[in-house]
Amino acid sequence: MTNTESFENVVLELRRGVIVLAVLSQLSDEQYGYSLQKLLSDQGLEVDQGTLYPLLRRLEAQGLLESVWKLEEARPRRYYVISAEGKKLLPKLKKEWAAIVSVMNKMLA
Amino acid sequence: MKLINRYVTEVGKRLPLVKGRKDIENELRSTLEDMLEDRAQKSDKPADEAMEVDLLKEYGSPQKVAETYNPTPYLIGPRMFPKFIIILKIVIAAVTLGMTIVMAIQVVTLSPMTGMELLKVIGEGLLNIVSTSIAAFGNIALVFALIERFAPASEFKLDEDEKWDPTSLMKEPEPEDIKAWEQILAIVFTFIVISIFNFNPQIIGLNYMTGNEWKVIPILSEAFFRWLPLMNIAWVAEILLNGMLLRAGKWQISSRLFSIAIKVFQIVIGYFLLTGPAIITVTAESLKAIEGFDAEAAQILGTMAQQGTQGIIALVMFRIAIDIIKSVVKMFRQKTSM
Known part of the structure; x- marks a missing residue:
């Protein structure tokens, strides 16, 4: 494995860990897949569709999201929104995240 | 949009047969259409086939897209x-x-x-x-x-995860502890023995040549096979015992008692084999019947084979008896140390 590959793999692992939190945090208002991807991208987090869509399905299967099909501009779109269970989990995840950031900031200072 | 529809169908074909497959296809189609519309708006011209080709190329091969949904x-x-x-x-x-x-x-x-x-x-x-x-x-x-x-395994906690305790590293290995591979090997070998005696007894035969022809005399007599059901019970019991030991990870009073019962049963079988009719067919008479076999040699060999077999059975019974005594002693030591 080359150095570039190792670097890319580590970055991928780091990002994979934060995507769930990012997605849950952005779905207090309902979004469809593509609009969510743009919303994340506009804030600086690029997420590949191949990662985002299966993740949305998984989070829905876990009961953290809910989804509904809506017909808009003659196009059916699947809208996702955070569920009651997801809302309970989100503050705990935010706290965990803050702790991780604080520890890592100290460690890397 | 023709290409997008075909692309979605191709992805659908490669998706695992799970519930919600149609949902995945519909969502993918609507996303691709949104993306195409976005591109058309940005480039200020209506969406065309070239734009579709570019988009699908960037989105990736249908195989790759389908793989991202594969749960197993x-x-x-x-x-x-x-x-x-x-x-x-x-x-x-x-x-x-x-x-x-x-x-x-x-x-x-x-x-x-x-x-x-x-x-x-x-x-x-x-x-x-x-x-x-x-x-x-x-x-x-x-x-x-x-x-x-x-x-x-990802959906349940393996037993060893919950039971494992680092303090187990501190104590010396106990004589009661068993090694899993010994038990697994014993089970495999018992299976082999059961299958040979029950299904392929012809492997145990005496081969000799008369003229240009190979002949085989089965070594084990009918009397031996009369006791085979009892031996099968003993072997199956051995497999059960090894299974018990594997599960428990060590010798316990119950497994010791079971093991002693099996050994007593083996001695009983040994007694039947020893006192009943000859269990091997190699006798002075059967050897004399072989063409060209010297009568005197047949007498000596036949007697040796019969007495040798009885001697071996007696030795094995003696060995099992010693094992029983050892097991009883170990069991009492284990009891007192508890």
């Missing part, structure tokens, strides 16, 4: 894989050893033979080892794949 990418998952390798090694080693012993018995009983005959026996033996190992590999992989499919 493993045949045998990473948590079960080390166990798979351990069992595979033990079984392949047991099969190789067992088949090599069978091959060696054939070489000894068929001797003397020409170089070509020897090569044939060895060649067939090696082929047997290879084909049986491949079959064993297939069967074990199938069992593990079924476990992975219907009871994946």
Whole structure:
């Protein structure tokens, strides 16, 4: 494995860990897949569709999201929104995240 | 939009047969249409085929997209894989050893033979080892794949995760502790013994040549096979005992008692074998019946074979009796240390 590959793999692992939190945090208002991807991208987090869509399905299967099909501009779109269970989990995840950031900031200072 | 529709169909074909497949297709179609519309707006011209081609190229091959939805990418998952390798090694080693012993018995009983005959026996033996190992590999992989499919390790906590306690590293290994591989090997070998005596007893035969023809006399007599059901009970009980030991990970009072019961039963079988009719067919008379066999030699060999067999049975019974005494002593020590 080359150095570039190792670097890319580590970055991928780091990002994979934060995507769930990012997605849950952005779905207090309902979004469809593509609009969510743009919303994340506009804030600086690029997420590949191949990662985002299966993740949305998984989070829905876990009961953290809910989804509904809506017909808009003659196009059916699947809208996702955070569920009651997801809302309970989100503050705990935010706290965990803050702790991780604080520890890592100290460690890397 | 024609290309997008075809692309979605291609992805759909490659999706696992799960609930919500149609949903995935619809969502993918609506996303691609949104993306295409976005591109058209940005470039200030209506969407065309070239734009569709670019978009789909960036989105990736239908195979790659379908793979991202695949929930079971493993045949045998990473948590079960080390166990798979351990069992595979033990079984392949047991099969190789067992088949090599069978091959060696054939070489000894068929001797003397020409170089070509020897090569044939060895060649067939090696082929047997290879084909049986491949079959064993297939069967074990199938069992593990079924476990992975219907009871994946990722969905349950393995017992050892919960029970494992670092303080277990501090104590000296106890004599009551058993080694799992010994029990697994014992089970595999007992299976081999059961299958030979019950299904392939012709392996145990005396081969000799008269003229240009090989003849085989079965060594074990009808009287032996009369006791086979009792021996089967003892072997199955041994397998159960080894299974118990594997589960518990050490000797317990119950397994000691069970083991002693099996050994007593084996001594009873030994007594029947010893006092009943001859269990092997090699007698002075049967040897004399062989064409060209010297009468005096037949008398000596026949008597040796009969008395030798009885001697071996008596020795084995003696050994089992000593084992029983050892087990009783260990059981009492274990009881007092508890």
